[in-house]
Amino acid sequence: MQRPLASSRLTLEPQAAPHADEMFAVLSDPAIYEYENEPPASMEWLRERYGRLESRRSNDGQQQWLNWVVRLRGAEPVGYVQATVFPSGVALIAYVLSSQYWGRGLAREACEAMLAELAGRYGVGRACAVFKRANTRSLHLLERLGFAPAELKSYAECEVGSDELLMIREMGARA
DSSP: OOOOEEOSSEEEEEOOGGGHHHHHHHTTOGGGGSSSOOOOSOHHHHHHHHHHHTTOBOTTSOSEEEEEEEEETTSOEEEEEEEEEOTTSEEEEEEEEOGGGTTSSHHHHHHHHHHHHHHHHHOOOEEEEEEETTOHHHHHHHHHTTOEEOOHHHHHHTTOOTTEEEEEEESTTTO
């Protein structure tokens, strides 16, 4: 069972359909879509998506889908962190914070809490992140989190696009 997490300034709540109402406003920030994706089509669409993700598993049961809503302690949500955990002990992570919270170290704090949980509770030995090459904000965040550029052979294994970068963090030494 996915559990809530906490850091000094944040709480990370397992994402559920009722979070859609609060998260719709966070995810409607156009700045977070500068490099990829797009805002949710509607609050109903987001609620349905969150409801489907509550299973915490892929349809074939092979992947664990772990999603947390990131909230300032006792206050509003600021974004989310998520991980797809594969049977091999590898996790693919992602994160989104509203642009009004950028530059405060909150993404790093949220990701550190998630990475510690992935290593300690889910047995993740390697975390990976894929992002657009032009997104230097993500590059710097991942570097601060101890991620390093992946070898080129990993790009084909992870189906990384030509406009994307893949970074990897071995979890044993830092988690």
